[in-house]
Amino acid sequence: MMGRELLVKEVTAGNRRAVARAISLVENEGEDSNALLSALFMHTGRGYRIGITGPPGAGKSTITNKLAKHYRKEGLKVGIIAVDPTSPFTGGALLGDRVRMTDVELDGEVFIRSMASRGSLGGLSRKAKEAADVLDAAGHQIILLETVGVGQSELDIASAADTTVVILVPESGDGIQAMKAGLMEIADFFVLNKADRPGADQAVQSIKTILGFRQHTEATVWMPDVLKAVGSEGKGIDEIAQAIAAHRKSLETSGGLEQKRRRRLEQRIRALVEEQLQVDFWTSDRSEALQRELSRVIERNQTPYELAGRLIADFKNQNEKRGS
Amino acid sequence: MMGRELLVKEVTAGNRRAVARAISLVENEGEDSNALLSALFMHTGRGYRIGITGPPGAGKSTITNKLAKHYRKEGLKVGIIAVDPTSPFTGGALLGDRVRMTDVELDGEVFIRSMASRGSLGGLSRKAKEAADVLDAAGHQIILLETVGVGQSELDIASAADTTVVILVPESGDGIQAMKAGLMEIADFFVLNKADRPGADQAVQSIKTILGFRQHTEATVWMPDVLKAVGSEGKGIDEIAQAIAAHRKSLETSGGLEQKRRRRLEQRIRALVEEQLQVDFWTSDRSEALQRELSRVIERNQTPYELAGRLIADFKNQNEKRGS
Numbered sequence: 203m204m205g206r207e208l209l210v211k212e213v214t215a216g217n218r219r220a221v222a223r224a225i226s227l228v229e230n231e232g233e234d235s236n237a238l239l240s241a242l243f244m245h246t247g248r249g250y251r252i253g254i255t256g257p258p259g260a261g262k263s264t265i266t267n268k269l270a271k272h273y274r275k276e277g278l279k280v281g282i283i284a285v286d287p288t289s290p291f292t293g294g295a296l297l298g299d300r301v302r303m304t305d306v307e308l309d310g311e312v313f314i315r316s317m318a319s320r321g322s323l324g325g326l327s328r329k330a331k332e333a334a335d336v337l338d339a340a341g342h343q344i345i346l347l348e349t350v351g352v353g354q355s356e357l358d359i360a361s362a363a364d365t366t367v368v369i370l371v372p373e374s375g376d377g378i379q380a381m382k383a384g385l386m387e388i389a390d391f392f393v394l395n396k397a398d399r400p401g402a403d404q405a406v407q408s409i410k411t412i413l414g415f416r417q418h419t420e421a422t423v424w425m426p427d428v429l430k431a432v433g434s435e436g437k438g439i440d441e442i443a444q445a446i447a448a449h450r451k452s453l454e455t456s457g458g459l460e461q462k463r464r465r466r467l468e469q470r471i472r473a474l475v476e477e478q479l480q481v482d483f484w485t486s487d488r489s490e491a492l493q494r495e496l497s498r499v500i501e502r503n504q505t506p507y508e509l510a511g512r513l514i515a516d517f518k519n520q521n522e523k524r525g526s
Numbered sequence: 527m528m529g530r531e532l533l534v535k536e537v538t539a540g541n542r543r544a545v546a547r548a549i550s551l552v553e554n555e556g557e558d559s560n561a562l563l564s565a566l567f568m569h570t571g572r573g574y575r576i577g578i579t580g581p582p583g584a585g586k587s588t589i590t591n592k593l594a595k596h597y598r599k600e601g602l603k604v605g606i607i608a609v610d611p612t613s614p615f616t617g618g619a620l621l622g623d624r625v626r627m628t629d630v631e632l633d634g635e636v637f638i639r640s641m642a643s644r645g646s647l648g649g650l651s652r653k654a655k656e657a658a659d660v661l662d663a664a665g666h667q668i669i670l671l672e673t674v675g676v677g678q679s680e681l682d683i684a685s686a687a688d689t690t691v692v693i694l695v696p697e698s699g700d701g702i703q704a705m706k707a708g709l710m711e712i713a714d715f716f717v718l719n720k721a722d723r724p725g726a727d728q729a730v731q732s733i734k735t736i737l738g739f740r741q742h743t744e745a746t747v748w749m750p751d752v753l754k755a756v757g758s759e760g761k762g763i764d765e766i767a768q769a770i771a772a773h774r775k776s777l778e779t780s781g782g783l784e785q786k787r788r789r790r791l792e793q794r795i796r797a798l799v800e801e802q803l804q805v806d807f808w809t810s811d812r813s814e815a816l817q818r819e820l821s822r823v824i825e826r827n828q829t830p831y832e833l834a835g836r837l838i839a840d841f842k843n844q845n846e847k848r849g850s
Contacts, residue, residue, distance in 0.1 A: 236831050237831075239829075239831065240829040240830075240831035240832065241829075243826070243829040243830065243831070244826050244829065246826075247826065257582075258581075460824075463824070464820060464824060467820060467823050467824060467830060468816065468817075468820055470830045471816060471820075471823070471830045471833055471834050471837075472816075474830060474831060474834035475807065475834045475837055475838060476800070476803075476804060478834060478835075478838050479800075479803045479804075479807060479838070479841075480800060480803075482838075482842075483799065483803060492792065492795060492796075493792075496788060496791060496792055496795075499791050499795070500784075500787065500788060500791060502567070502568050502570075502571065505563075505564040505567040505568065506564075506567065506791060506794045506795045506798060507560050507561075507563065507564035507567070507798060508564065509795055510795050510798035510799045510802065511802075513795075513799055514799060514802050514803070514806075517803075518806075
């Protein structure tokens with residue numbers, strides 16, 4: 203076993219095995235994981251986080267991998283966190299890891315981690331961000347956060363990035379679907395992947411139309427654009443990297459990056475508070491009281507609202523008693 | 527303005543306008559909404575909740591509407607809550623309402639409500655369940671909860687139903703995608719919609735294969751099956767209703783329905799507690815303290831974990847002081 207201090211030292215020195223260890227501790231919510239993250243936090247803030255999201259089958263992994271290669275060629279240290287909300291009963295990513303291993307992983311220089319939900323989908327979003335912190339502390343200059351953009355916690359991960367890229371494909375209605383799924387709001391720009399397929403130009407046009415609609419209601423400095431790519435052939439990757447660089451520059455000059463990161467930290471602190479309050483509240487006594495009283499709710503002798511109110515009154519009362 | 531007591535009376539009498547009013551109050555989180563829900567809760571527990579979910583474009587609305595018609599023909603009182611996590615800047619459902627209006631709504635007897643997220647996606651899941659409670663209190667015997675099954679809060683809504691139906695289409699990889707999205711766990715059975723398209727039998731087989739895999743690891747009384755349907759032509763609707771009835775019977779005889787509903791209420795109470803703790807915690811003083819201290823976090827002079835810990839210590843301390 204490696205002590206925490208040593209682990210922090212090894213992570214910040216960029217030791218790959220230590221990074222993997224640290225992420226595992228975070229993923230498994232080891233007792234010590236908050237203390238570890240707290241120590242690592244002091245070394246974060248230098249990595250640039252890029253969110254890659256979009257519907258299933260849009261080719262996110264391919265583009266993420268090619269982008270990673272692109273940044274490697276520029277001599278940058280690159281890490282990938284791929285979030286895969288896989289079914290709990292398979293216990294992990296389905297194909298993601300293997301597909302990747304034959305590609306960039308062989309490089310040996312891009313750190314790749316697939317994270318899947320084990321039971322709680324809710325915790326996944328937090329853990330992915332914390333894993334990005336570990337990569338940041340380990341000196342990764344580019345951190346790619348790849349996630350299926352189809353739900354709240356996935357959007358949450360993508361929007362925790364400095365630049366968020368939404369990947370779509372030329373399938374009918376995709377623009378509308380993306381809009382429905384909330385992808386329009388988080389996209390700093392769009393990539394129409396598989397642009398060699400029929401309907402590509404039409405799809406680009408449809409996304410632009412929807413974006414135009416957005417621009418009527420929101421005045422922003424940065425105007426999201428739509429790029430075309432064929433990820434599998436490496437076409438359009440340089441252009442994506444250029445667009446990311448342009449967005450980064452725009453954020454840095456406008457002060458937007460600072461604002462974004464401030465908001466991100468605020469949300470993180472609020473989440474930590476929330477979590478700790480839950481732990482403090484649900485003592486075994488109070489959990490038992492809930493189970494006992496639940497039958498009366500089922501019989502409609504009290505309402506969930508009344509029971510919640512009584513449990514909270516008890517919590518406050520206990521704190522008062524302890525203090526007096 | 528209608529007083530709360532009168533509103534409760536009108537809702538439980540099945541007054542459509544009162545039901546619409548009550549759901550609006552819930553949706554807008556009016557000050558009074560918890561008190562209203564608390565009063566209505568006493569009249570709930572008789573409606574049977576059916577979750578209809580699946581990926582975008584699977585034809586959920588069509589099947590939901592046809593099912594509603596089916597139950598109407600049986601003389602049952604039917605309500606639909608359609609959850610549409612639409613983009614905040616359009617402010618509502620895109621096509622859903624209109625498509626529906628030309629179909630069952632004209633009937634005048636099926637209560638239909640589309641709910642979209644206004645800002646917070648997180649609250650949507652709670653509100654949808656509460657809207658179902660309103661319908662339940664108003665005497666709806668069948669409550670259809672339709673939602674895009676692509677994220678945590680949507681899965682949350684679907685799994686809050688007594689029977690959950692997952693709709694898929696014969697597109698390659700759909701079984702795998704559904705599995706990844708966590709749909710396999712919540713499905714009481716599957717419907718392969720648009721089964722007149724090529725690849726339908728193969729898709730059914732692929733879902734069955736994955737289900738077989740699940741059955742190896744989980745011993746359950748109820749074995750999810752895969753039905754075929756062509757929703758647009760009304761084909762397979764009777765079979766879906768039969769499967770729902772069979773699942774309901776299985777739940778009722780095994781005691782599973784009681785267990786499910788107990789768990790659902792427990793989660794509801796936990797969510798109410800969580801929400802109230804947040805309100806109590808984030809006083810304006812404490813929010814200001816967070817903003818003040820945030821700069822020191824950004825400058826890496828303290829960590830998010832330290833700041834969260836200090837805010838919580840302050841909260842407990844305050845309760846103690848108040849009590850002494």
